[in-house]
Amino acid sequence: MPEQHRTDALWVVVPMYNEVEVLPEFQARLTRVLDALDLPARVLYVDDGSRDASWALAQALAQRDPRVHGLKLSRNFGKETALTAGLDAVACAENVAACVVIDADLQDPPEVIPELIARWREGADMVYATRRRRLGESGIKRLTAALFYRLMRRLSATAVPQDTGDFRLLSARALRALAGLRERQRFMKGLFAWIGYPQAQVLYDRAPRAAGTSKWNYGRLWRFAVEGITSFSTMPLRLATWVGVLTSVLAFAYGAWIVLKVFVWGISVPGYASLIVAILFLGGMQLLALGIIGEYVGRTYLEVKQRPLYLIEDSLGTVAPQPVDTAP
Known part of the structure; x- marks a missing residue:
């Protein structure tokens, strides 16, 4: 079991982009899960330049629940960068026990978080949630996703888990290691796998979106696939x-x-x-x-060119945005 101070907290990082329709339900379900945990918990919403009222809603949630924190990026940098901003902030926070990454669209159910924590307490630094079934997705999307993950395993020396997204738990040690990887072209699934450390798997059924529309069309998925292949394979x-x-x-x-x-x-x-x-x-x-x-x-x-990965426009709560973007 990992060493843990009694005041160490679990952080939940939630990147969001135009998620105002689903955010209230997500927060309600996540709150029920966090209330049942036996360790303190905090939530960090990272607004990736949303054009709707997502940030205003996050501000309202922070006023009602002191556990809610937030970062607002200066523009839309993309999910991988928004996720990096959240993980950087958590890595710089005090008394971090572990961090869970989850999307706000409720396709990844918050109710799986206790299972991730249980495997982490067994000694895993990285507990990733693997999709047993992908409900609400077309056959073409399921097929292309399966082909992509299998192609990555053949092309790359880094073993990226199949049928696994960003939904996972990272230990404090894994967070610190990830903060040292500062490439601008970020394929987070590959970076998660690259750091190594003991890993464990939890299976779950991925649900359809609870509300709103997916931001991932086939054009963006194609660019994402090219990004993954070129980032981790020659x-x-x-x-x-x-x-x-x-x-x-x-x-x-x-x-x-x-x-x-x-x-x-x-x-x-x-x-x-x-x-x-x-x-x-x-x-x-x-x-x-x-x-x-x-x-x-x-x-x-x-x-x-060594540009910063992201810029912060605003923040909520006590979280300190401290990107680690110093050149070697």
């Missing part, structure tokens, strides 16, 4: 290299065959169709390779 670069080598070998072999047919057997070879096909094929492969290289170069470009 396999696409290696694949481009091997495709280039194979294409060159085949091109030279075909060229040698053409020369042989002309000079040995004197066969005249009509070349227009084959020439056009070869040019289009090689041009397409070159553009594909350049595109893959460009993805990595673009990420390197963003990293070397």
Whole structure:
């Protein structure tokens, strides 16, 4: 069981973006769970530049419940960055026992939190919640999600748990380790896995959204997948290299065959169709390779500028926004 001071608190970090429709129900269910725990608890809402009344509602919740804290980012930085802002604030807080990450849309039920705590008390630094079933999602989304997680396991040396989102519990030690990872292009599921430490799993059924609409369309999901693959694997670069080598070998072999047919057997070879096909094929492969290289170069470009990950516009409660963005 991890060492714990009697005043250490469990923090619950909730990134939110335009969640005003579901936030009251989420807070009510979360409050019932926290009231039943045998350790102090605090809630940190991180508003990722919402355009609705989410922040105003978080302020009202903080007035009614002193356990509620909040951070408001200066604009919409994206969920991964909003989550980072919340975890940074918790890592800088005093008397932190552990931290739970959960979305506000109630697809991840707060009632699972006691199970996460139980596994943490057994000695795990990271307890991640794995989706046993994904209710309310289309077959295409379930299929693409399954393919993505399995592709990540094959391409990356970092073992990212399959069918597992951000819903999890981190120990204080895991929080401190995560605070040291400051890359700008953030794939949190990979970063969670990268830090290692003892890990445990809890299975649960993912519910449909309680209200509102999902912010993840297929375009954003595609960018998210590219982000994950390029952040934790150089396999696409290696694949481009091997495709280039194979294409060159085949091109030279075909060229040698053409020369042989002309000079040995004197066969005249009509070349227009084959020439056009070869040019289009090689041009397409070159553009594909350049595109893959460009993805990595673009990420390197963003990293070397060393901009802050996020900026804080406002805060609630006693939480202190202290991003750890010092360059090495």
